[in-house]
Amino acid sequence: MSQISLTFPDGTKRDYAAGVTPAEVAASIASGLTKKAISATVNGAHFDLQWPIKADATIAIHTMADDAQALDLIRHDCAHIMARAVQEIWPDVKVTIGPVRDYGWFYDFDRAEPFTPEDLGAIEARMRQIINARDPVRTEVWPRADAIKFYEAKGEPFKVELIGRIPEGEDLRMYWHGHWQDLCRGPHFQHTGQVPADAFKLTHVAGAYWLGDSTRPMLQRIYGLAFKNREDLKAHQTMLEEAAKRDHRKLGREMELFHLQDEAPGMVFWHPNGWQIWRTLEDYMRGRLRHAGYKEIRTPQVVDRVLWEKSGHWEAYRENMFIVEVDEEGAKEKRINALKPMNCPCHVQVFNQGLKSYRDLPLRLAEFGSCHRYESSGSMHGLMRVRGFTQDDAHIFCTEDQIESECAGFIALLSSVYKDLGFDKFDIKLSTRPPVRIGSDETWDKVESALTNAIQHLGLPYQINPGDGAFYGPKLDFKLTDAIGREWQCGTFQVDAQLPVRLGAEYVGEDGAKHHPYMLHRAILGSFERFIGILLENYSGRLPFWLAPRQMVVSSIVSDADAFVYETTNALKKAGVRAEADTRNEKINYKVREHSIGKVPVILAVGMKEVEERTVSVRRLGDSKTEAMTLDQAIAEFGFAALPPGGQ
RNA sequence: GCCCUUAUAGCUCAGCUGGUAGAGCACCUGAUUUGUAAUCAGGGGGUCGCGGGUUCAAGUCCUGCUGGGGGCACCA
Numbered sequence: 001m002s003q004i005s006l007t008f009p010d011g012t013k014r015d016y017a018a019g020v021t022p023a024e025v026a027a028s029i030a031s032g033l034t035k036k037a038i039s040a041t042v043n044g045a046h047f048d049l050q051w052p053i054k055a056d057a058t059i060a061i062h063t064m065a066d067d068a069q070a071l072d073l074i075r076h077d078c079a080h081i082m083a084r085a086v087q088e089i090w091p092d093v094k095v096t097i098g099p100v101r102d103y104g105w106f107y108d109f110d111r112a113e114p115f116t117p118e119d120l121g122a123i124e125a126r127m128r129q130i131i132n133a134r135d136p137v138r139t140e141v142w143p144r145a146d147a148i149k150f151y152e153a154k155g156e157p158f159k160v161e162l163i164g165r166i167p168e169g170e171d172l173r174m175y176w177h178g179h180w181q182d183l184c185r186g187p188h189f190q191h192t193g194q195v196p197a198d199a200f201k202l203t204h205v206a207g208a209y210w211l212g213d214s215t216r217p218m219l220q221r222i223y224g225l226a227f228k229n230r231e232d233l234k235a236h237q238t239m240l241e242e243a244a245k246r247d248h249r250k251l252g253r254e255m256e257l258f259h260l261q262d263e264a265p266g267m268v269f270w271h272p273n274g275w276q277i278w279r280t281l282e283d284y285m286r287g288r289l290r291h292a293g294y295k296e297i298r299t300p301q302v303v304d305r306v307l308w309e310k311s312g313h314w315e316a317y318r319e320n321m322f323i324v325e326v327d328e329e330g331a332k333e334k335r336i337n338a339l340k341p342m343n344c345p346c347h348v349q350v351f352n353q354g355l356k357s358y359r360d361l362p363l364r365l366a367e368f369g370s371c372h373r374y375e376s377s378g379s380m381h382g383l384m385r386v387r388g389f390t391q392d393d394a395h396i397f398c399t400e401d402q403i404e405s406e407c408a409g410f411i412a413l414l415s416s417v418y419k420d421l422g423f424d425k426f427d428i429k430l431s432t433r434p435p436v437r438i439g440s441d442e443t444w445d446k447v448e449s450a451l452t453n454a455i456q457h458l459g460l461p462y463q464i465n466p467g468d469g470a471f472y473g474p475k476l477d478f479k480l481t482d483a484i485g486r487e488w489q490c491g492t493f494q495v496d497a498q499l500p501v502r503l504g505a506e507y508v509g510e511d512g513a514k515h516h517p518y519m520l521h522r523a524i525l526g527s528f529e530r531f532i533g534i535l536l537e538n539y540s541g542r543l544p545f546w547l548a549p550r551q552m553v554v555s556s557i558v559s560d561a562d563a564f565v566y567e568t569t570n571a572l573k574k575a576g577v578r579a580e581a582d583t584r585n586e587k588i589n590y591k592v593r594e595h596s597i598g599k600v601p602v603i604l605a606v607g608m609k610e611v612e613e614r615t616v617s618v619r620r621l622g623d624s625k626t627e628a629m630t631l632d633q634a635i636a637e638f639g640f641a642a643l644p645p646g647g648q
Numbered sequence: 649g650c651c652c653u654u655a656u657a658g659c660u661c662a663g664c665u666g667g668u669a670g671a672g673c674a675c676c677u678g679a680u681u682u683g684u685a686a687u688c689a690g691g692g693g694g695u696c697g698c699g700g701g702u703u704c705a706a707g708u709c710c711u712g713c714u715g716g717g718g719g720c721a722c723c724a
Contacts, residue, residue, distance in 0.1 A: 114652055206719030207651025214721045218651045221719070253659075262697080262715045317724060342724095376649055376722060377715095385723080470724080558681050585681070593685035607683055619684060626684060 007058045016053070023049035023190075026061045036063040038073055038194065039187050046072065048187030050139050070228060075100040077137075077177070077188050077195045078127070078226045079107050082202070084180035085126035086222075089119075095182065096158040096210065096219060103236055104200075104225040108208055110158065115220055120202040123222070127200070134193030135178030139186060141171045147183065158210065159183050199233045200226035243484055248533040249382040251541040255599055257532075257549070258383070266380045266387030268529055273549035276578070277535075278528055280547055282368060284644040285392050285417070285525065292413050294366040294394055299346030301370060305336045310503060311345040314338075322372045322387075343369035344496075344521060347395040348503040351517075356507040361517060362398035362406055368528070369393045383533035390528045396520040397505065403447060406520055407454035407476070407493060414478060414491050414524045415460075420645035422538060423480040427487070428460060431468035431475050438471060439497055447495050447518075448474050472498035478524075482538040490526040490534070541599045542621055545641045550600045551578040552638060554616070555591040557607035559583065564611045568604065568631055575639030596621060602638065 004018045006025065016025065022040035026033040026049070040047045041060045046069060053059070062069040079098035086093055086109060098107030109115075115123075142150075144163055151159040162183060166172060175184045177192055189195065202224045210216040227233045244250075252258050257274030260267070270278060286296065302324055308314040313321070322339040340346060347365050356363070370390045379385055396406050411428075418426055430451060433444045451474055455462050462476075469475055478491030496519040499505075506514045525531040535543065545551055552572060556565045562583045572579035582591050588605055595603050605617040605626070616634050618627045629637070 116652095204718060205652065208720045209650075212721075214650070218720075220651075223719085260716090265715070313724085320722090320724085373723085378649065378651095378720080379722060381717095555684090556681095557683055560681080587680095587682050587687065588684050589682085590686060591684085596685055603684080605684060609683085617684075624684080 004053065005056045006053065007056075009058075009060045018054055019052040021050055021052055022047055022059065022061060025053075025059060029061070033061060033063075037061050038063060038066075038189060039069050041069070046187055048139060049190060051187070064228065067228070071226075072100055073187065073189050074195055074199075074228065075105040075224075075226045076184075077192065078200050078224055079105040080175065080177050080180075080182055080184070080188070081127050081130050081192055081195060082123060082222065082224060083107050083109075083182060084130060084177055085123045087180065088126060089122060094156055094158055097162070103227075104203075104223065106208075106221050106223045108210070108219040108221045110210075110217065110219050115205045115222060120205070120222065124200075124202050128197050130178065131192050131195050131197045133178065134191045136176075136191050137188045138176040139188070140174050142174050144172050147172050147174065151183070196227075196229060198230045199228060200224055201233060201237070239484070243486075243537075246484075246537045246540040247382075248384075248536040251536045251599075252383070254597070255541055255549070257536075260382075264388075265377070266375060266385075268383065268386060268388070274532070276549035277532055277543070277547060280549075280644070281525075281528065281532065281535075284420070285368075287644070287646070288413065288417055289366045289394070292364075292409065294364040296366050296368075297347070297350055298367060299340075299343060299350065299369065301339055301372075302337045303340055303346065305338060307345050307349075308338055311499065312502060313341065313345070317341060320374050322374055339372040340369075341371055341373045343367050343371065343391065343393045344395060344499055344519070345503060347393075348499060348505050348519070351395075351397050351505050352503070356397075356517075358399065358507055358509050358515075361507060362396050362402050364394055364396045366392075366394035383529045386527075386529050389530070391523050392525045392528065393521075393523055396522065397500070397507075397517040398520065399515075400443075400446060400450075400518060403495060403518060403520065404450035404454050407451055408457060410493055410520075410522055411454065411458055411460065411476075417524050418480055418491075421535065422544065423482070426478050426480040426491075428455060428462035429465055429477045429479065430455070430462055431465040431470075431477070433474065434467045434469055434471060436471055437469075439473075443497070444474070447497075451476060451493075451495070470494060470496070472496050480534075482534065483540070486537075488530075488534050490531060491524050492522065492526070494521040496521055542601070543599070545601045545638075546644050548599070548601045549578070550580065550598065551642060552602045552604060553580050553582050553591070553595045553600050554604045554606060555582040555588060555595070557588045557605055559585065561606045561608060561611050564614075565606050568606065568616060568634075571631065571635050572638060575635045575642070577638050577642045579638075592619065604634070 002018045003015045004020070005013050005015050007013050014028070022042065023034070023037065025040070026037035037049060039049060039062045041062065042053055043057045064070045079100070083095050083098055087095065090111060092111075094110035096108040096110065098105060144166075148160055148163050151163070163172065173184060173186055175182050175186060175188060202222055204223050206221050206223070207218045208221040210219050225233060225236060227236065252274065255273055256271050257277065258268050258270045261269065289296065305314055308321070321341050324337040324339060326335045326337065328335060347367065350365060351363065368390055370388070372388050375385060375387050380387065398406055415426065432448055437444070473495035475492060475494040477489055479487045479489045481487050497516070500516045500519050505517055505519070507517055509515045535547070554565050554569045554572070556562050565581050565583055569579045569581040582595070584591070592603055592605070599621065601621045603619045605619065610616055615628050615630050618629050618634065
């Protein structure tokens with residue numbers, strides 16, 4: 001047998017017989033490593049200890065100290081152990097696939113009866129038995145015909161189909177966890193006892209289409225969490241509980257911001273406090289847009305289908321549109337309109353009024369545009385996915401040469417807005433030309449490089465999603481990261497050479513001839529509804545002072561202080577602060593508690609001491625200390641704090 | 649849209665194997681004038697999501713619809 005050379009992380013090389021396994025390599029290095037080794041990285045691929053290495057390679061042996069590999073094996077072995085447990089309890093259940101995911105894994109099963117929470121407990125118990133049995137894990141590469149025959153005999157149709165989808169030439173790997181068998185890419189541990197028995201938890205069952213295809217059968221997916229030890233699992237569960245506490249739907253009720261009801265699913269009823277947040281945010285955005293050279297417009301909600309036919313939406317998007325029929329008396333036929341699902345066609349109508357010159361470009365038209373989309377019933381979620389929403393929309397009409405500078409200007413504006421709103425980190429994703437597209441390659445080259453140059457000149461990192469652009473042009477998506485690490489896609493910047501042509505937008509160029517402008521679709525917040533939801537969850541409802549719907553409550557301690565409470569409240573209001581007086585006959589403890597729960601950023605307490613000294617006692621949310629301040633100081637400080645960032 | 653699950657007072661929830669509803673908070677009234685996260689006492693409040701069905705009897709069992717939740721699909 002021939003020799004191969006393996007290169008270790010420290011650069012040393014050793015020779016082995018071809019076909020040596022990582023387990024044998026580990027044993028050759030140190031006897032302690034034989035026991036501690038769990039897997040290896042061979043030429044960048046995660047290898048099972050049992051897999052033969054056939055040629056020269058770089059190799060690194062992993063132990064449980066390597067988090068990434070250890071967690072990958074723990075979660076993947078959990079998936080197999082769970083599937084084995086399920087089939088041991090219910091032998092007629094068919095298995096499908098069970099991949100690793102963030103913090104755990106899932107496995108999809110085909111079973112007539114639904115799994116119940118009690119079932120999950122029984123499965124967990126059986127999993128622990130399997131782990132405690134320390135059953136060996138074995139793997140073999142099989143010819144596909146044998147594997148297909150094997151699964152047909154076993155009555156596992158999903159596995160048979162899966163084999164048919166694995167590319168020819170790829171090794172078909174069979175795994176055994178004890179007596180139980182599964183088709184799997186691997187790698188895995190060497191025995192089931194290597195999975196920590198106290199660091200996993202089955203969390204919930206959900207439906208999932210086979211192969212993610214809604215025309216295929218609905219399977220039952222069981223989700224599990226798994227970590228290296230009990231403490232990590234507990235920490236993660238605590239984190240999930242904390243995340244649930246800041247759910248915007250819960251905060252919306254507690255802070256009296258908005259509600260949703262049966263008669264208008266997916267449409268928001270904004271209450272005074274919530275609408276105050278909205279208006280503050282809208283005023284802020286309006287100021288930012290004005291400074292960035294945008295002109296604000298307003299276009300109709302209900303538009304005749306003729307326009308949607310021209311724009312192409314009637315054909316492509318009709319099932320998601322709210323159709324409005326008007327039956328005019330005496331008219332020969334009904335007039336069919338649609339609530340606008342987006343603003344772009346209306347903005348082109350504004351552009352088309354009057355003759356435009358190249359001197360008018362770039363023309364930036366902004367609208368806080370109310371849109372309605374008939375979203376599928378299962379997709380709605382609080383403020384995050386609704387049927388009626390308002391975009392911070394704008395369309396920039398420009399020439400090809402202006403795309404790059406417009407893009408750069410947009411990203412600068414977006415990053416500044418995100419920073420003001422408390423999001424320091426965001427990622428950019430560039431989606432490039434798809435296989436099916438319109439326009440010449442030359443134009444695509446030019447437009448894609450305009451976007452790339454704009455990002456690069458700003459020195460920002462970005463990822464490329466090849467082929468993910470729209471058929472009419474490339475796009476940038478902007479994803480921000482919130483306080484607990486979740487990512488939200490909000491901003492977008494799309495280049496469109498199509499709609500201006502379809503809707504006949506033209507300008508007179510320097511050459512005196514008519515040209516179609518490019519249209520740049522862009523949004524920073526995405527929608528007010530969703531962004532307010534994100535803000536609430538990011539801040540856990542404790543919005544920064546300028547955004548808080550109720551900024552200050554001036555609370556009396558004794559009723560003799562009431563006059564000074566009103567004087568203070570009125571002075572603060574005059575200074576632009578959203579201040580309220582609370583002179584109810586209640587203890588100061590009661591008032592402090594109530595307004596703290598109400599997430600009011602600043603509570604002022606006024607007793608006789610303050611009345612005599614013309615001071616206020618300041619208590620900031622989340623801080624149990626108080627601070628004495630003269631009334632004049634308080635007015636100056638909080639009057640300033642109430643201004644939006646940038647002093648607009 | 650699909651799978652599972654769920655719907656009881658303004659909110660959070662209890663109501664066992666069917667016997668016509670209960671708690672805490674909130675709300676109202678009274679007392680209390682209080683120093684930084686709940687003062688005490690009393691009171692009012694629910695056609696148990698909606699429509700059918702089984703039963704002597706339905707919040708409870710069956711069924712349809714609607715909304716919510718967890719996912720999947722969708723998000724041009």
